[in-house]
Amino acid sequence: MSTIISVLINGLSLGAIYALIALGYTMVYGIAKMLNFAHGDIIMVGSYTIFITVMNLNIGGPVLTLVAAILFSVIVCTVFGVTIEKIAYKPLRGASPLAVLITAIGVSYFLQGSSQLLFGARALPITMPNLGNIDIGAAKVSVGTVVTLVVGIILMVALTVFIKNTRTGKAMVAVSEDKGAAQLMGINVNKIIMITFAIGSALAAFAALFYLFGIPAVNPTLGSMPGIKAFAAAVIGGIGSIPGAMLGGILMGLIESICKSIPALSSYTLAIEFGILILILLIRPIGLLGKKRRVKV
Amino acid sequence: MAEYLLETKNLGISFGGLKALDDINLKIKKNQLYGLVGPNGAGKTTVFNLLTGVYKPTTGTFYLDGKELTGKTQEKINHEGIARTFQNIRLFNNMSVIRNVMVGLHNQPEFKCTPFASMLRLPKHFDTEIRCREKAKEILRIFDLYEERNNLACNLPYGKQRKLEIARALATNPKLLLLDEPAAGMNPNETEDLMRIVRRIRDEFDMTILLIEHDLKFVSGLCDELTVLNFGTTLAEGTAEEALNDPEVIKAYIGG
Amino acid sequence: MQYIKNIKQSFKLKNNINYFVLIALLAVLIIADQFGLLGRSLTGLIIKMGYSAILAVSLNLVVGFLGELSLGHAGFMCAGAYIGCFFANYMYGVIDNKILVLVLAMIVGGLVATVLGFIVGLPALRLKGDYLAIVTLAFGEIIRNIFNNTSSETFGGAMGMSTKKFEGTTLFIITLITLTIVLFLCQSLIRSKHGRAITAIRDNEIAAKSMGINVTYYKLFVFALAACFAGVAGVLYGHSLSTVRQDAFTYNYSIEILVMVVLGGIGSMRGSIISASLIVYINALLQNNLSGDMAEIKQAVYAIILIIVVIFNNAPALKKVKDKLSVSNPAKKNKNPETIHDDEVDWRRVPTKIPMDEVLTANLPNNDEAESDTAEKGDK
Numbered sequence: 001m002s003t004i005i006s007v008l009i010n011g012l013s014l015g016a017i018y019a020l021i022a023l024g025y026t027m028v029y030g031i032a033k034m035l036n037f038a039h040g041d042i043i044m045v046g047s048y049t050i051f052i053t054v055m056n057l058n059i060g061g062p063v064l065t066l067v068a069a070i071l072f073s074v075i076v077c078t079v080f081g082v083t084i085e086k087i088a089y090k091p092l093r094g095a096s097p098l099a100v101l102i103t104a105i106g107v108s109y110f111l112q113g114s115s116q117l118l119f120g121a122r123a124l125p126i127t128m129p130n131l132g133n134i135d136i137g138a139a140k141v142s143v144g145t146v147v148t149l150v151v152g153i154i155l156m157v158a159l160t161v162f163i164k165n166t167r168t169g170k171a172m173v174a175v176s177e178d179k180g181a182a183q184l185m186g187i188n189v190n191k192i193i194m195i196t197f198a199i200g201s202a203l204a205a206f207a208a209l210f211y212l213f214g215i216p217a218v219n220p221t222l223g224s225m226p227g228i229k230a231f232a233a234a235v236i237g238g239i240g241s242i243p244g245a246m247l248g249g250i251l252m253g254l255i256e257s258i259c260k261s262i263p264a265l266s267s268y269t270l271a272i273e274f275g276i277l278i279l280i281l282l283i284r285p286i287g288l289l290g291k292k293r294r295v296k297v
Numbered sequence: 298m299a300e301y302l303l304e305t306k307n308l309g310i311s312f313g314g315l316k317a318l319d320d321i322n323l324k325i326k327k328n329q330l331y332g333l334v335g336p337n338g339a340g341k342t343t344v345f346n347l348l349t350g351v352y353k354p355t356t357g358t359f360y361l362d363g364k365e366l367t368g369k370t371q372e373k374i375n376h377e378g379i380a381r382t383f384q385n386i387r388l389f390n391n392m393s394v395i396r397n398v399m400v401g402l403h404n405q406p407e408f409k410c411t412p413f414a415s416m417l418r419l420p421k422h423f424d425t426e427i428r429c430r431e432k433a434k435e436i437l438r439i440f441d442l443y444e445e446r447n448n449l450a451c452n453l454p455y456g457k458q459r460k461l462e463i464a465r466a467l468a469t470n471p472k473l474l475l476l477d478e479p480a481a482g483m484n485p486n487e488t489e490d491l492m493r494i495v496r497r498i499r500d501e502f503d504m505t506i507l508l509i510e511h512d513l514k515f516v517s518g519l520c521d522e523l524t525v526l527n528f529g530t531t532l533a534e535g536t537a538e539e540a541l542n543d544p545e546v547i548k549a550y551i552g553g
Numbered sequence: 554m555q556y557i558k559n560i561k562q563s564f565k566l567k568n569n570i571n572y573f574v575l576i577a578l579l580a581v582l583i584i585a586d587q588f589g590l591l592g593r594s595l596t597g598l599i600i601k602m603g604y605s606a607i608l609a610v611s612l613n614l615v616v617g618f619l620g621e622l623s624l625g626h627a628g629f630m631c632a633g634a635y636i637g638c639f640f641a642n643y644m645y646g647v648i649d650n651k652i653l654v655l656v657l658a659m660i661v662g663g664l665v666a667t668v669l670g671f672i673v674g675l676p677a678l679r680l681k682g683d684y685l686a687i688v689t690l691a692f693g694e695i696i697r698n699i700f701n702n703t704s705s706e707t708f709g710g711a712m713g714m715s716t717k718k719f720e721g722t723t724l725f726i727i728t729l730i731t732l733t734i735v736l737f738l739c740q741s742l743i744r745s746k747h748g749r750a751i752t753a754i755r756d757n758e759i760a761a762k763s764m765g766i767n768v769t770y771y772k773l774f775v776f777a778l779a780a781c782f783a784g785v786a787g788v789l790y791g792h793s794l795s796t797v798r799q800d801a802f803t804y805n806y807s808i809e810i811l812v813m814v815v816l817g818g819i820g821s822m823r824g825s826i827i828s829a830s831l832i833v834y835i836n837a838l839l840q841n842n843l844s845g846d847m848a849e850i851k852q853a854v855y856a857i858i859l860i861i862v863v864i865f866n867n868a869p870a871l872k873k874v875k876d877k878l879s880v881s882n883p884a885k886k887n888k889n890p891e892t893i894h895d896d897e898v899d900w901r902r903v904p905t906k907i908p909m910d911e912v913l914t915a916n917l918p919n920n921d922e923a924e925s926d927t928a929e930k931g932d933k
Contacts, residue, residue, distance in 0.1 A: 285684060
């Protein structure tokens with residue numbers, strides 16, 4: 001029983017991480033109609049920022065350190081996200097999506113290469129402030145996991161409220177539906193795309209912090225695996241759909257956590273996750289919550 | 298030999314409970330020029346989509362030359378002898394004009410050649426290619442497109458794109474040709490020219506043609522018989538004169 | 554007699570220039586090799602260029618001509634490398650002739666990859682764009698994951714499988730010959746009626762179906778064929794090293810192949826070969842010349858080159874500048890498009906104008922249950 005609870009809670013909190021990253025993919029896809037392959041590397045940037053903050057900053061208590069770390073990380077990631085959009089993607093607005101995809105790949109290489117240049121290729125261990133464990137039912141779960149889950153859910157709810165109720169949020173929906181029409185309605189599409197990148201990157205900064213709770217080490221390619229899994233999660237949920245990304249992320253986290261807890265399956269986790277992705281897409285080619293688009297004949 | 302080349306029986310389709318087409322009974326004889334008219338949203342293109350297998354009918358059946366084709370795939374229906382054009386032109390835009398027609402000739406038995414023969418450049422490959430090109434040129438001459446054969450399809454003027462689409466459909470050697478608003482967006486001269494070509498196809502290739510048209514003048518000048526659709530149901534049918542003077546049809550067109 | 558006449562008519566030098574260049578290159582290299590002018594590192598580089606070019610050409614079939622985005626090409630290569638080299642390891646005990654074993658291994662590796670390519674092709678019938686991209690990526694990763702979990706007796710698991718490294722310079726000759734054959738097969742296919750059908754599917758799938766083209770058949774065929782060549786490249790790769798390890802075939806490698814294809818010009822076979830060789834060469838150059846601390850700058854430099862090239866080639870704002878600089882600008886060459894003579898196929902001109910929006914956005918095939926919002930789509 002206690003293992004089941006801890007597997008579930010770990011799965012949910014891992015799922016929250018994936019969901020936060022997947023939101024970045026899905027929002028950018030929905031609004032800019034591009035696959036931002038460099039999104040995973042924003043997590044890496046966030047992790048290094050946290051690494052620097054935690055290792056160098058000595059202010060009272062673990063909580064304060066973490067708050068400072070996440071603050072810096074959010075700022076740095078947002079600046080990176082927006083800058084990348086300005087330099088690499090904006091000149092290509094209106095060009096073929098494949099060209100934008102390749103540029104995104106280039107940006108991803110660049111971020112990995114530069115961090116390798118600055119910090120070396122080896123993984124650097126990071127001592128995260130210890131938050132201790134708490135008991136839930138019979139299971140002992142680390143506080144970090146619980147924080148991940150709770151903050152993750154708060155962020156997702158906040159994002160949903162933001163999109164539903166603010167002018168900017170509504171403008172984002174409008175741009176994702178029809179860029180041209182939104183422009184005619186006086187919406188500044190470039191600004192909306194910039195805001196989308198900013199929000200996505202900020203969410204990635206949170207994901208970076210939570211990711212380090214689980215694996216306390218940073219390296220230049222840290223972002224690529226969670227990035228690609230989150231991308232898969234976004235597709236499972238139906239790329240472009242925000243609730244879809246949340247659902248897909250949680251699902252992905254649960255699958256991973258369950259597989260890892262069964263010894264016979266643990267080494268096949270990756271294959272099982274991707275296998276389920278393929279299965280879901282074969283049954284529902286638009287993802288779980290994706291919108292159906294039709295070609296007019 | 299069946300009495301009618303195309304016969305539909307109670308053909309209908311509904312999209313999520315909404316009946317888009319109901320109880321369509323078309324009877325088209327061989328070598329006939331048959332018109333399908335009706336106001337916007339009447340379901341004319343949906344009839345084409347059913348007949349070419351883009352949608353599967355929810356009710357009813359249809360037969361080509363006595364053979365049932367209901368529920369077959371688009372490819373299969375084309376093999377059986379129905380070819381079409383599209384309301385919003387669908388050419389292979391990045392290919393030259395002649396290659397568009399050669400795609401139409403793809404399935405003709407005289408140009409059969411396996412991919413492996415092509416990959417190894419066996420003599421058969423060259424032979425079929427050359428013959429196929431000659432045949433395509435022949436078809437292009439009929440449509441006055443021979444001079445433009447090496448231009449990209451997307452660079453053709455609008456009227457010629459429409460003609461090319463018909464040429465391409467004809468290249469699949471169909472028994473029945475479906476033309477979806479062939480005169481849409483054409484000027485009077487081009488329309489005149491098109492009417493001539495449609496008649497010529499019918500006579501020279503002994504073709505049966507079903508065409509959708511908005512323009513009643515075009516239809517009445519060209520078609521032997523008509524079916525008028527409105528809101529997915531048959532409003533009237535018969536010769537052009539009869540159908541267009543039907544009070545129901547006048548009401549549907551003028552409103553009232 | 555007619556046959557011979559037709560062949561004579563069809564044969565044009567400019568369409569076959571690729572092979573002459575490749576064969577001439579091969580001859581020069583063999584002669585240089587005879588005089589001992591080729592060092593070990595140079596032949597290694599040529600082998601790497603060769604199999605990269607095979608990968609790029611075969612991926613170009615899928616991306617450039619079929620118009621589907623595949624991010625799992627390294628997976629097929631992985632399967633080909635493992636199975637082919639495993640087979641070769643066994644066969645070296647049976648057959649004495651090294652070259653014969655390698656050729657057999659390439660066939661075996663190619664066939665296994667073909668089967669996998671066929672399986673990956675199945676979702677391509679239902680999925681498009683990004684959805685297909687992630688599925689192909691997932692397939693590649695699954696293949697890798699499975700090989701990672703094999704025991705040390707079979708495929709070596711995480712430590713990798715040891716292979717017989719092909720000593721001497723024969724391997725580069727075999728690689729170049731294989732490249733020539735692959736290029737020949739791909740180009741013949743693309744220039745035939747089947748190539749026409751494949752590009753027709755890319756340009757407009759609905760119209761292609763209405764022309765009676767068997768879309769299912771061609772999609773599966775192209776996926777399987779491309780996978781087969783990737784498998785062959787994998788076997789060559791395995792023989793150029795002494796171990797095959799699954800972590801060489803991550804999705805990052807698939808992406809690198811895609812980069813070769815895109816930079817070479819989507820739909821251009823010659824471009825694929827040139828850009829594959831160039832990328833391999835630049836990588837080697839950066840690796841050799843940037844020693845010590847500077848070695849780490851390599852990836853960043855490579856990335857900047859990549860970004861600049863793509864932005865320069867594609868940015869709408871830079872189009873005018875580019876047209877001015879470009880030597881091979883078609884608008885300059887053919888002032889009057891009416892006079893283009895291309896009864897014979899000039900493939901260089903056509904397919905680079907691929908409608909990439911359709912490759913990357915999810916347009917779904919309309920074969921599932923219809924929904925109410927489509928009712929009005931009957932007309933207008």
